Amino acid sequence: MKLHLSGERFNVVYRLTGDEADVRGKAESICIDQTIEFPLDLLPEGHIRDHIVGRIESLAPLDGQHWEAHISYAVENTGFELIQLLNAIFGVVGISPGVRLMRMDLPEVLLRAFKGPRFGRQGLRELLGVPDRPLIATALKPLGAAVEDLAGFTYRFALGGIDIIKDDHMLADQPFCPYEERVKRCAEAVRRANRETGYRTIYVPTVPGPVDRMVGRAMMAKDAGAGGLLICPGLVGPDMMRQLADDDRISLPIFYHPAFQFTYVTASDRGIAHHVLFGQFARLAGADGNFFPNYGGRFSFTAQDCRDLSAGCEVPMGHIRPIFPGPGGGMTMERIPELFSFYSREVILLIGIGLQKAGPDLVANSRRFRQLVEQAASL
Amino acid sequence: MKLHLSGERFNVVYRLTGDEADVRGKAESICIDQTIEFPLDLLPEGHIRDHIVGRIESLAPLDGQHWEAHISYAVENTGFELIQLLNAIFGVVGISPGVRLMRMDLPEVLLRAFKGPRFGRQGLRELLGVPDRPLIATALKPLGAAVEDLAGFTYRFALGGIDIIKDDHMLADQPFCPYEERVKRCAEAVRRANRETGYRTIYVPTVPGPVDRMVGRAMMAKDAGAGGLLICPGLVGPDMMRQLADDDRISLPIFYHPAFQFTYVTASDRGIAHHVLFGQFARLAGADGNFFPNYGGRFSFTAQDCRDLSAGCEVPMGHIRPIFPGPGGGMTMERIPELFSFYSREVILLIGIGLQKAGPDLVANSRRFRQLVEQAASL
Numbered sequence: 001m002k003l004h005l006s007g008e009r010f011n012v013v014y015r016l017t018g019d020e021a022d023v024r025g026k027a028e029s030i031c032i033d034q035t036i037e038f039p040l041d042l043l044p045e046g047h048i049r050d051h052i053v054g055r056i057e058s059l060a061p062l063d064g065q066h067w068e069a070h071i072s073y074a075v076e077n078t079g080f081e082l083i084q085l086l087n088a089i090f091g092v093v094g095i096s097p098g099v100r101l102m103r104m105d106l107p108e109v110l111l112r113a114f115k116g117p118r119f120g121r122q123g124l125r126e127l128l129g130v131p132d133r134p135l136i137a138t139a140l141k142p143l144g145a146a147v148e149d150l151a152g153f154t155y156r157f158a159l160g161g162i163d164i165i166k167d168d169h170m171l172a173d174q175p176f177c178p179y180e181e182r183v184k185r186c187a188e189a190v191r192r193a194n195r196e197t198g199y200r201t202i203y204v205p206t207v208p209g210p211v212d213r214m215v216g217r218a219m220m221a222k223d224a225g226a227g228g229l230l231i232c233p234g235l236v237g238p239d240m241m242r243q244l245a246d247d248d249r250i251s252l253p254i255f256y257h258p259a260f261q262f263t264y265v266t267a268s269d270r271g272i273a274h275h276v277l278f279g280q281f282a283r284l285a286g287a288d289g290n291f292f293p294n295y296g297g298r299f300s301f302t303a304q305d306c307r308d309l310s311a312g313c314e315v316p317m318g319h320i321r322p323i324f325p326g327p328g329g330g331m332t333m334e335r336i337p338e339l340f341s342f343y344s345r346e347v348i349l350l351i352g353i354g355l356q357k358a359g360p361d362l363v364a365n366s367r368r369f370r371q372l373v374e375q376a377a378s379l
Numbered sequence: 380m381k382l383h384l385s386g387e388r389f390n391v392v393y394r395l396t397g398d399e400a401d402v403r404g405k406a407e408s409i410c411i412d413q414t415i416e417f418p419l420d421l422l423p424e425g426h427i428r429d430h431i432v433g434r435i436e437s438l439a440p441l442d443g444q445h446w447e448a449h450i451s452y453a454v455e456n457t458g459f460e461l462i463q464l465l466n467a468i469f470g471v472v473g474i475s476p477g478v479r480l481m482r483m484d485l486p487e488v489l490l491r492a493f494k495g496p497r498f499g500r501q502g503l504r505e506l507l508g509v510p511d512r513p514l515i516a517t518a519l520k521p522l523g524a525a526v527e528d529l530a531g532f533t534y535r536f537a538l539g540g541i542d543i544i545k546d547d548h549m550l551a552d553q554p555f556c557p558y559e560e561r562v563k564r565c566a567e568a569v570r571r572a573n574r575e576t577g578y579r580t581i582y583v584p585t586v587p588g589p590v591d592r593m594v595g596r597a598m599m600a601k602d603a604g605a606g607g608l609l610i611c612p613g614l615v616g617p618d619m620m621r622q623l624a625d626d627d628r629i630s631l632p633i634f635y636h637p638a639f640q641f642t643y644v645t646a647s648d649r650g651i652a653h654h655v656l657f658g659q660f661a662r663l664a665g666a667d668g669n670f671f672p673n674y675g676g677r678f679s680f681t682a683q684d685c686r687d688l689s690a691g692c693e694v695p696m697g698h699i700r701p702i703f704p705g706p707g708g709g710m711t712m713e714r715i716p717e718l719f720s721f722y723s724r725e726v727i728l729l730i731g732i733g734l735q736k737a738g739p740d741l742v743a744n745s746r747r748f749r750q751l752v753e754q755a756a757s758l
Contacts, residue, residue, distance in 0.1 A: 052523035083588030094641035144431035209462030237616020262473035
């Protein structure tokens, strides 16, 4: 039999919680559970044992209770596509407390299977005409508002110079705010404002389900003048994001929203680290930027989580472009200098409610947001 | 403005952890975070405040540390489709520790939006010709085995009378086991065995990604003689399962695999209860049965988890059919009487490795599995 096994492997880092004997057993289980789920003693000598089963490359203590296991798998286990890659890395071990997926290190032969972000940081900057300051964004809210109100907000945000005006993730295709009408009206509002300002603001709608209508809806949005798409991979599936990102007929920047995925990251002894879920996976799925709840809010990620996420947005991954982290959630204009120094210039700063709270004149509030960021960036 | 709000609401039950003041605040936050994510004091009087915002219907103590909150939402918030329903119920509150989604109670106007399981318990029994005993299943393993070996296993399992022979969830479209060839050979093996036995065994392959090829691959599998499909909604997205289940050209039983979803259920103070994720959601997504790690294994659900999951498989949901729980994972033939009494007849008993461990003659082992279940069911 031809083996169809190149011998090339990829590495995955898991953080294990427990004492030394405990974590050794955990690492050995991962090697089996993430591959053959079959007793080694029933397995004949040969290629399955030698190649298919996961291999502990190293197991080193981080502190008294945590260990870092580097486990490698045959690249062929992934079928060279996103769904099976996720399955091969974390399909089963999520059941095991004390196992957290921390990072992955993919060789060129695996990375080649993915286009990654179409725009990335550089492409998005060129599209928006913003060469070096942080990008600024806001969200259309609230759920329940009528299309005409949202289009009015959009016009005023765009007139004030917000770069990215995105739908709130809860806006879908509800009877009180129909999708097609919203997209057309908000895209038109941005077009009108851009003609007045000379800016290149984009409107970024969601793409509501069902999944079999998403490609058509994304193309409708593109045709109507949308400048990007907001996708929740936790709801629609990460490979549906990839499909939308890869489709040359759509060819729009893709923004990641973490809806329905928070459970993966919130318990520190299990699940998936921000670095890999919102950084590395997001890039493989074609996101150009991602929005997440910034540290310091009511319910939010910690500062360390945010650093970890941002690192995942730019860690070298061959030809897969770096992308923008997009901290938001309860942010205010007063925090701009702090956030600038925390995230550097390579960030999308999202202020949603803060722009509405700053007073009744949304154009003036938006201008002030832009000016504060420009000032901070010019220092 | 026409409101497009019927006044109809659906109820969601969350279990909250904390003291009384704490959980009251949590419940109030859920009402906002799962809907408008907007400060109430900036909201004018009117329909958003009156209808769109979540409403605490009750908040009652379960014990000193746990409370049960019944929160209702306008049915229109869901857009009457699966993705936005999940978003409306749990899109954001997963970030909040101490909030676990326990149940949902959907009115007819929402249930009407879903076909649910095409076969359900009764339809699957008719398809398999098994009127009243538990169904029996096994898994094709291990990853790395060649197509000819898997087809050989399939033939022997079918000859021994296993009802459902499913791919291991790790089998996708790997170079060492190409999808199309595997499906054709294994389906042919089942056909051949059925001709000899008169049984109606089905072969249930996975449907590998990418997502844009899944419908085509499912139709190929159907044409080749596959008798069902194994889908991991955590990897492909729950609405992709629904699409495959709803497609009249495919028209095959759908089996749910929990890969990549374990993190949702394993921490008891957060995430999503087995009842709703693997029961109620699975049914809305069109699953006819689901496989999960039975209690009493190495890493597995608890007995209470399994009871909770099974209840979700049959809790009344209008026209949405009840489905089969499918406990497996480290199961042995010795446990059949115990499992029968735990789950009743309405179950798929899955023995994977146990069938291989029971001796070298897979036909004999499979016959014994069937006989033991028939005996237990005739008592």
